[in-house]
Amino acid sequence: MKVTLKVWRQKDRNSPGELKSYQSPELSPNMSFLEMLDVVNEHLANQGEDPIAFDHDCREGICGTCSLVIDGKPHGPHKGIATCQTYMRSFKDGDEIVVEPFRAKPFPLIKDLVVDRKAFDRIQHAGGFISVRTGAAPDANAIPVPKENADLAMDAAQCIGCGACVAACKNASAMLFVSAKVSHLGLMPQGQPERYRRVKAMVNQMDAEGFGSCTVTGSCEAVCPKEISIDFIARMNRDYLVAILKGDPKAVRGGGAG
Amino acid sequence: MNLLLQIWRSSLGKKYIMALSGAGLFLFVIGHLVGNLQFFLEPAAINRYGHFLKSTPEVLWPARLGLLALIGLHIVSALRLTAENKAARPEQYQAKVAPKDASLASRTMAMSGAIIASFIVYHLLHFTVQTPQVNFTGTDFDQLYEPNSGGADIYAMIVCGFSVWYVSLFYLISIGLLCTHLGHGVAAMFQSLGLRNHTWAPRIATGARVAAILIFLGYASIPVSVLLGRGKEYAKRIQSGVSPDKAGSAIKAAKGVEK
Known part of the structure; x- marks a missing residue:
């Protein structure tokens, strides 16, 4: 499957940010959302582009490091799970997915999808x-x-x-x-x-x-x-x-x- | 004094003020409704009630000022909280989706509140101050007298006031908004004061909704029954007791004061 990502890109706190579109390479539906971002980032790096910065750590839903607002909902479409346990099979081939950072004044943006x-x-x-x-x-x-x-x-x-x-x-x-x-x-x-x-x-x-x-x-x-x-x-x-x-x-x- | 300032500065402190002032106003809304439902008895009943309320200014005015203070506290803390809430998210999300699981009523409390506040101003001018210019009937409500006692005729005033369809419509819309405001607000009041847990939560939510709907039906019954013809003959009789000259000159006099 392939999806189109609209990702919030922002170099740092003081630069203006914007949503940028990326076409994903071929994905497995059993990849987690974060693995999908890894694949997209590898692709971007190979093309000499700056990879998308995002927070992640344990990837098993217990550390609270991953974030992301996916299509307007924090941690993606499901109930009771974090972004790291959201899988690409929750989306359809050809979907457009909007990915934004958590937005709040006390959570100042560091880069792209990473907030403090x-x-x-x-x-x-x-x-x-x-x-x-x-x-x-x-x-x-x-x-x-x-x-x-x-x-x-x-x-x-x-x-x-x-x-x-x-x-x-x-x-x-x-x-x-x-x-x-x-x-x-x-x-x-x-x-x-x-x-x-x-x-x-x-x-x-x-x-x-x-x-x-x-x-x-x-x-x-x-x-x-x-x-x-x-x-x-x-x-x-x-x-x-x-x-x-x-x-x-x-x-x-x-x-x-x- | 320091403690009071601390309460005002804290987010939870302002939520307590919202909840307590809201509770006071909710009780007033119930009391006001029970009084007004006397409209469905004979005209003398609600006229006697109106006379009773106005006969003791020593009680009436403290009650009015108390209500005004409650409204003031409710509005001022709402404004302050709304400003703080807006400031907490300076940058909005691009994906436009309704906040998850949040009811429309809960997301529009400020707007329903603002419209209810403007309704209260109109309602006071309409029936309490009895400004002839805002009732759109050409009759000065101040000049409606009960034939037997010679006192103010509240019953005729209600019929007269609600017989203007757009006044009734505004009234119904405002009462509808009050219903959504209370349906969420009364339940949230228990939450803000910490008087809610998993056992009571569903009962509080249902209770708030039932109370809000009963209040809506109670208040709506009055203009609807007037539009359906209740008290028409009676009001006409009382109105005819008002000489057109007298009403006209009263309006002119009021307009003169305005100039």
Whole structure:
């Protein structure tokens, strides 16, 4: 099979970009979308043209590195999978496929289809962690965790931080990502000590990065390769509201015993 | 004060303001509808209700100002959020496809909101301020008196106002938009306040839609019944009590004030 690609080409952040058409060489329908780009790039390189820059790493749907908005939908036509697991058999011979980068102000473009998603790392650094004491390993299952909480926490922890939620949202909101990170720690006993500090810090960092806010359209959960539910956004909203109602902790005065 | 500023600056804080002011306005919309449905009783009922509302300015004005404050908060935070959302995506996608799984209502909240806001301005001028120039009937609603009590005749005013087909049409369109706005907005309100999970989500979504449709049917029933002839005779009788000179001079006087 052969397809026509309309790919966003942009040399760097400060150069203007445009959609450019490329005719693919003969493809196997069992190639992944990224393998198809590899073949097209080899072809371009042989012709002395600059290959198309795109993000990829594990190619088995768990690292969250691949991106791409394919025909207007992040990660391509299917539900619950990333671009790396989208195969050419999902397209027809002779199809025209529009490939664009994730678009959001907090995801500045680096080159062609590659955007800088470090904003997500900064949100994680702001509060996406728990405190663990060093020392001997604690007994397994020493802390009881309700099964339903463990399941929900696992659902949230599936988030691979790819940024498709931001790319799909009409407001470029990162709330699905942030809520998944807030929830997966907030649901576990080990995440309780920092629970309210965490949600405040992460939401404030999300705002500082310049992401939009949630209009509850549901586009994010529809495109999420890990099918994270917007129920987690409600959970984050609830935790943030409680954090605001609790207020900042009382100032600690110095002195006293010890 | 610092905390309030923090709430205003945060995206979630503004969503809380949207949700809470929206909840207040939603309750008003229900109360207003229940009051207005007295139109389907005898004329004296809604006239008595109108008199009751206006008889205590000490209660009426705080309520009006409170509603105005809710509308103000709702609009100001909506404008601010919309501006932030626009800024978050400076460059648009080239492939034009509808956002995945997003309902039309959820994508057009700002537009339905703006049209509803302009309707509220008209509605207030029409029936509350009773500006004769905007009712397109040639009658000054201020001059419609109930024959028995001599008080303002709300019933005749409603019949008179809605007998103009294009006024009724604008009313119906606005109520329709209110219905789509609430169908999404009421459910989103629970989401924004965090009062939603997988158990309640389907019930909230259905409840919001049912409430929105009931509100639409309730409000739409009034102009539709007027256009179908309800209260025509009664309104004519009350209108004939208004001397044409008096109405004409009232309009002229109002126009004079405008100049």
